[in-house]
Amino acid sequence: MNKKLVLPKMNDATKRLIGFNIVIFMIFALLEPGKFLTAFNFESMGFQFPEAGLLTLGIGITMLTAGADLSIVAVANLVATVNGIILLQIMPQGASGSTLIMYLGICLVVSLLIGLLCGILNGFLVAKLGIFPILATLGTQNLFSGISMILTKGQGVFGVFPKELVFIGNGKLFNLIPMPLVLFLSALVVVYIIIHHTSHGLKTQWFGSNRKASYYSGIDNTKTVFRTYMIASMLGAITGILILARTNSAKYDYGTTYVLQAMLASVLAGISPLGGSGKVSNILLSVFAIQMLDSGFNFLRISSFVRSSTYGILLILSVALEYFVHMRQQKQQIKKAARASADDPMLDRKENVL
Amino acid sequence: MSDIKKRLDKFTKSNEFIVLIILAMVFVVFSVINPAFLSVRNMYDLFRTMIVTGIFACGVMMVIINGGIDMSFMAIAICSAYMTIRLAVALSLDGPFIVLLVVSGIIGALFGFCNAFLVNKFEIPIFIATLSLATTIRGLMLNFVGNEYIPSPQMPASTIDFSKKYVFNTVDASGSTYGLHISVFIMLGIMVITHLILNYTVLGRGVYALGGDTTSAKRVGYNITRVRLFIYGYAGLLAGIGGLIYVSNNRMADPMSFQGEELTVIAAVVLGGTSISGGKGSILGVFLGLMLTNVINNNLVLINVPSYWQKFVFGLLIIVAVFIQSIKAKREIKV
Numbered sequence: 001m002n003k004k005l006v007l008p009k010m011n012d013a014t015k016r017l018i019g020f021n022i023v024i025f026m027i028f029a030l031l032e033p034g035k036f037l038t039a040f041n042f043e044s045m046g047f048q049f050p051e052a053g054l055l056t057l058g059i060g061i062t063m064l065t066a067g068a069d070l071s072i073v074a075v076a077n078l079v080a081t082v083n084g085i086i087l088l089q090i091m092p093q094g095a096s097g098s099t100l101i102m103y104l105g106i107c108l109v110v111s112l113l114i115g116l117l118c119g120i121l122n123g124f125l126v127a128k129l130g131i132f133p134i135l136a137t138l139g140t141q142n143l144f145s146g147i148s149m150i151l152t153k154g155q156g157v158f159g160v161f162p163k164e165l166v167f168i169g170n171g172k173l174f175n176l177i178p179m180p181l182v183l184f185l186s187a188l189v190v191v192y193i194i195i196h197h198t199s200h201g202l203k204t205q206w207f208g209s210n211r212k213a214s215y216y217s218g219i220d221n222t223k224t225v226f227r228t229y230m231i232a233s234m235l236g237a238i239t240g241i242l243i244l245a246r247t248n249s250a251k252y253d254y255g256t257t258y259v260l261q262a263m264l265a266s267v268l269a270g271i272s273p274l275g276g277s278g279k280v281s282n283i284l285l286s287v288f289a290i291q292m293l294d295s296g297f298n299f300l301r302i303s304s305f306v307r308s309s310t311y312g313i314l315l316i317l318s319v320a321l322e323y324f325v326h327m328r329q330q331k332q333q334i335k336k337a338a339r340a341s342a343d344d345p346m347l348d349r350k351e352n353v354l
Numbered sequence: 355m356s357d358i359k360k361r362l363d364k365f366t367k368s369n370e371f372i373v374l375i376i377l378a379m380v381f382v383v384f385s386v387i388n389p390a391f392l393s394v395r396n397m398y399d400l401f402r403t404m405i406v407t408g409i410f411a412c413g414v415m416m417v418i419i420n421g422g423i424d425m426s427f428m429a430i431a432i433c434s435a436y437m438t439i440r441l442a443v444a445l446s447l448d449g450p451f452i453v454l455l456v457v458s459g460i461i462g463a464l465f466g467f468c469n470a471f472l473v474n475k476f477e478i479p480i481f482i483a484t485l486s487l488a489t490t491i492r493g494l495m496l497n498f499v500g501n502e503y504i505p506s507p508q509m510p511a512s513t514i515d516f517s518k519k520y521v522f523n524t525v526d527a528s529g530s531t532y533g534l535h536i537s538v539f540i541m542l543g544i545m546v547i548t549h550l551i552l553n554y555t556v557l558g559r560g561v562y563a564l565g566g567d568t569t570s571a572k573r574v575g576y577n578i579t580r581v582r583l584f585i586y587g588y589a590g591l592l593a594g595i596g597g598l599i600y601v602s603n604n605r606m607a608d609p610m611s612f613q614g615e616e617l618t619v620i621a622a623v624v625l626g627g628t629s630i631s632g633g634k635g636s637i638l639g640v641f642l643g644l645m646l647t648n649v650i651n652n653n654l655v656l657i658n659v660p661s662y663w664q665k666f667v668f669g670l671l672i673i674v675a676v677f678i679q680s681i682k683a684k685r686e687i688k689v
Binding site: 070125130131134135143144145147273274315316 | 425482486491617661681
């Protein structure tokens with residue numbers, strides 16, 4: 001009995017995800033040990049999944065409030081586009097030293113500013129006006145990618161960027177850990193602390209599970225939701241910098257499928273799209289499982305089309321699994337209750353079964 | 355007399371009325387800048403761009419009234435249409451167009467039943483169920499059925515014939531003929547049927563009841579499972595029909611089409627006043643919403659706005675429309 005209390009509390013989703021990760025890892029380790037079980041493979045995965053991870057983080061926290069920020073990829077692309085224009089067209093060619101640092105500083109400030117403004121607009125529409133989140137952010141998604149489209153006349157931005165920027169996307173910290181991974185993990189820690197260890201996070205979850213109850217317990221619902229969309233847009237802005245640094249290019253329609261993938265990854269991580277429940281740290285596990293599946297399929301030369309359907313299959317499987325486990329538990333409880341009532345003739349059987 | 359006044363009063367307070375006003379303003383602005391916008395030819399074109407989205411919108415609307423967002427109709431549409439054409443090509447079948455339409459519709463309805471199964475059995479939120487179904491079937495189709503587009507010489511002859519069927523043919527000054535495509539009437543027919551089902555059948559009222567409050571609908575005696583089966587089956591059927599009309603009119607079947615376009619149709623449906631929290635919506639609103647989004651998406655070039663402004667204007671339109679709707683809703687609560 002005491003032992004159970006010592007174990008860290010894991011929710012069902014965490015257990016399920018760890019199971020998924022182990023199973024996927026085992027399968028590919030057995031099928032393709034020469035390619036899958038290499039440091040190189042895991043390193044390249046570390047470069048690939050942070051982008052999707054950051055976006056999943058942003059969409060995940062908005063899903064906690066029973067919404068979804070569809071505009072987050074558009075924010076990322078807008079940031080990438082504007083930074084690309086600053087560095088390629090405004091900054092003098094071959095700038096170095098203090099000029100370069102100044103321009104990189106400007107880029108950072110501009111990125112954060114864009115994230116802030118986009119977040120304010122989303123927050124205003126969703127929290128202040130109470131517009132259904134998916135619709136409001138669908139509008140802003142078109143607006144933001146529309147601005148990137150106008151800025152580049154529908155073309156993209158690409159070219160040679162300063163190596164300090166490229167380092168963020170392609171370099172390794174201490175020659176060991178991929179920079180994108182560092183970026184993602186630090187964002188994860190920050191968001192984890194915000195959601196699970198601050199009053200704002202608690203309010204977010206309360207709002208998500210029952211907005212009326214949270215309203216009547218004196219929580220400023222508007223402020224809570226407003227902040228959540230601000231954080232999501234900020235994460236989008238960070239992703240934008242990463243996209244530009246990693247791909248050396250920016251385009252208004254880059255990664256449009258990320259939105260749906262991020263939503264699926266959030267649900268897989270056990271974040272209910274109806275709001276309220278969910279653990280942010282699970283996002284790491286779900287995104288990593290999907291990345292392993294992706295890379296593993298790649299080694300096995302399974303067509304990209306099947307790969308694209310794995311998200312859906314994985315999700316259905318996960319939900320079905322949850323359902324059957326839940327049903328079994330319920331049946332066992334009913335049996336237990338029935339047995340108990342059979343033992344005790346004084347108890348009303350019906351009451352116990354219920 | 356007072357009855358008519360009451361109805362008029364009700365209409366001016368509805369969401370449909372707001373959309374109508376915005377649409378009228380857009381029409382005025384467009385036609386002042388370029389009178390060619392109001393030409394019969396352009397109106398025919400406008401209707402033609404509405405055909406496929408219009409058919410989808412009826413199904414999407416039903417799902418939204420039921421209280422969920424359908425993300426699968428585009429995938430269902432292209433899967434059923436592509437599979438139907440593939441089947442017809444493989445068996446070198448060249449039946450009448452209506453047979454192909456029925457086959458595609460049935461395949462679509464079966465996919466719809468899958469959605470219903472996921473929602474009924476596992477109680478998954480509709481948005482997630484349809485999203486996962488969409489990614490699953492699209493990927494599987496591309497891998498197992500085919501991923502190359504079928505060019506027009508290989509398409510069944512009946513589909514090509516269908517794409518050339520125009521009515522009200524007119525010859526303009528320069529000698530070229532134009533007309534209204536026949537599938538516009540299919541769209542209008544489907545809209546009328548959907549309207550009748552929703553308003554004049556027990557099942558249709560069940561769709562509203564379920565969207566308003568599932569528990570109450572159950573208590574009243576609706577079989578929730580069966581109503582859902584109908585909703586998703588119907589949405590799937592329409593998706594299949596719309597998909598086949600799309601590939602026929604395009605005269606080629608591209609399995610990659612319809613990627614990520616779901617939200618445009620959903621936006622049109624919601625603009626028309628369909629309440630996304632369920633229980634509300636009308637075909638008239640959907641029709642107006644569709645017209646508005648299609649004018650913005652297809653006719654900006656006519657008023658000399660470069661095409662790369664389209665996304666921005668579309669986004670602005672959605673925001674303005676939902677802004678007005680929410681202000682109105684808030685005012686109603688105060689009154």
